[in-house]
Amino acid sequence: xxxxxxxxxxxxxxxxxxxxxxxxxxxxxxxxxxxxxxxxxxxxxxxxxxxxxxxxxxxxxxxxxxxxxxxxxxxxxxxxxxxxxxxxxxxxxxxxxxxxxxxxxxxxxxxxxx
Amino acid sequence: xxxxxxxxxxxxxxxxxxxxxxxxxxxxxxxxxxxxxxxxxxxxxxxxxxxxxxxxxxxxxxxxxxxxxxxxxxxxxxxxxxxxxxxxxxxxxxxxxxxxxxxxxxxxxx
Numbered sequence: 001x002x003x004x005x006x007x008x009x010x011x012x013x014x015x016x017x018x019x020x021x022x023x024x025x026x027x028x029x030x031x032x033x034x035x036x037x038x039x040x041x042x043x044x045x046x047x048x049x050x051x052x053x054x055x056x057x058x059x060x061x062x063x064x065x066x067x068x069x070x071x072x073x074x075x076x077x078x079x080x081x082x083x084x085x086x087x088x089x090x091x092x093x094x095x096x097x098x099x100x101x102x103x104x105x106x107x108x109x110x111x112x113x114x
Numbered sequence: 115x116x117x118x119x120x121x122x123x124x125x126x127x128x129x130x131x132x133x134x135x136x137x138x139x140x141x142x143x144x145x146x147x148x149x150x151x152x153x154x155x156x157x158x159x160x161x162x163x164x165x166x167x168x169x170x171x172x173x174x175x176x177x178x179x180x181x182x183x184x185x186x187x188x189x190x191x192x193x194x195x196x197x198x199x200x201x202x203x204x205x206x207x208x209x210x211x212x213x214x215x216x217x218x219x220x221x222x223x224x
Contacts, residue, residue, distance in 0.1 A: 106157050
């Protein structure tokens with residue numbers, strides 16, 4: 001089954017404790033991206049990747065890092081999480097090197113930073 | 115940059131009615147438009163898309179209309195069913211960073 005898998009689905013942690021949210025897709029898609037979703041706001045893109053070893057900032061990259069060492073994986077790293085990063089996070093992938101194709105989304109990771 | 119707005123945060127309809135959800139965008143150079151459905155506890159799911167060289171596209175029970183003159187996009191759902199209850203939002207492309215609207219919550223009453 002074609003899917004984007006995120007882990008963990010839920011995480012409560014404390015300020016400053018480094019964490020990684022993993023994302024994996026099995027569709028051989030080139031384009032992958034991370035979004036955060038906050039109440040009253042639309043999805044906002046954090047980082048995107050057009051292919052292996054190619055990543056770039058989205059609209060809200062501050063406080064986040066990503067890597068794309070393999071085509072299928074695109075982890076999101078919070079080196080020193082802060083409470084304003086409490087949010088619902090989605091990973092997505094699509095064929096081609098841009099977002100102008102339907103994106104396939106994971107089911108989300110709810111992060112709470114205390 | 116691009117901004118995307120929706121006219122109604124909530125839309126309530128009766129089962130069997132047609133639903134219309136609207137979206138407005140600001141950048142006339144935008145050339146790709148897409149509608150997603152998000153059910154509670156899940157990620158957004160693709161419904162239908164349209165490119166700027168078209169003004170209408172139909173899928174199964176859904177139609178997207180694009181009016182480039184007034185920079186307006188709408189999603190029409192025919193014979194709305196309880197399973198259509200979800201948040202619907204549009205996304206506008208044209209660069210590497212898509213812009214998403216805030217979403218309309220569609221509530222379908224049996």
